[in-house]
Amino acid sequence: MKTIKSVAEITGLTPKSIRGYESFGLIHPPKRTKARYRLYSEDDINRLLQIKHYRTLKFSLSEIAVLLNSPPLEIEASMIKHLRFLDEQLNEYHYAKAMICSTLYNRKKNSLHKLDINHRVAIIAIDLQNDMLEGGALQNKRMLTILPPLQRLFAQARREGIPIIYICDSHEKGDPELEIWDEHMMEGTYGAQIIDDVAPADGDFIIKKSLFNGFINTDLQYTLELLDIDTLLFTGWRTDVCVAQTAIEAFYRGYKVVIAKDGVNTTTQSAHDFGMSLMGINYDFTLCTCEDFTKTLIYEETLL
Incomplete structure (x- = not known):
């Protein structure tokens, strides 16, 4: 004793x-x-x-x-439930932090009168996650082609106070998408994490999705309304699937849509061309390169 x-x-x-x-x-x-x-x-x-x-x-x-008085199976179930609760809490704190950073940065930017853009722009970064890299569940070397221009774009956007909103696949057992594709970007795994080369910084936003369309069952619309956004520059993975579906949804919700030509890609060239054609012909989205958009920020011009 x-x-x-x-x-x-x-x-x-x-x-x-x-x-x-x-x-x-x-x-x-x-x-x-x-x-x-x-x-x-x-x-x-x-x-x-x-x-x-x-x-x-x-x-x-x-x-x-x-x-303390539960059998192992009940403890495991409680752990899984608690993990989801913690994830929600982390998202809320991350969101609050990003809003504060965005507010403080915009005040500084406005005081300098450095940038005069007629539209309130946000960058949408879709599915830039490790499972697309070598060794990942859906590995594809074409992902590597968009990382360098996105690095430069994101860096300049942060300097100018342009919000960057990452929309990331986050799956659990039983998600409908997993009936079509092999397991990928499973919640809590390395494969679901954002690629280091384009990793988020303070002030960026992270929104998780379980479907192709980034607006469905997510906080994307709410986030855009809080930020008073009217124009979206789309970047990310699978031009013909998640990028296209989310961009088209944005169009129907009244947003002006811009596609970064060298900032999106997908599994094959033909699939990429199809996705670009689908968005270009049917919806007449504005197209620009990441460099063009970066120059817009630097030289106070606008393509929008």
Whole structure:
């Protein structure tokens, strides 16, 4: 049996925390000496270490009370549910941070009167994720062709306060898209992460999708409204699928659509040509290169 001071040293918890967990009912009331000092058993210590572990994982005390007495399968189910909750929280904090960064940057930019664009533009970056690179679930070397121009475009856009909105595939077992394609960009995996060469920076936005169309079941529309955006420059992967479907949806929602010709690509040249033709002929979207758009930002001209 060990005193509360010894238990605190073993577990890394403070005596106040240990007493608090006791009062909350997470551990049984300890035995006491004649002088009323608390004495803790090995079982008590192991339980406290479990509580500390679950607190590190950001479970609430009420949730921990259930977990401590749950069988392994129920604990696993709770972990999966909690992972989704944490993901939502991270997205909310990331969004709030991006909004603050965008606001502060725009104030600075406006005070310098550096850029005069008639349209409020955002860059849409679709499915720039590791599963498209060598070794990934949907690897394709054509992805590499768009990374250098996008690096330069994104860097200049950030300097000028142009919002960059990443729309990323994020799948879980049972998603309808997985019936068509092999498993890819599975939530929480390396393959679902954004490629380092075009990785987000502070102030950028990340929106997850499970379907081809980036507007469906996502916060994209809400984000664009908050940013007061009216023009979208599309970049990213699969000209003929996710880029086309999201761009066409944007058109129907009233946005002016611009396609970065060297900033989009797909699995084959014929598929890319089809996607560009579909958007160009049917919707007459504006086309420009990443360099043209960058020069627009630098020289205060506009193609839009």
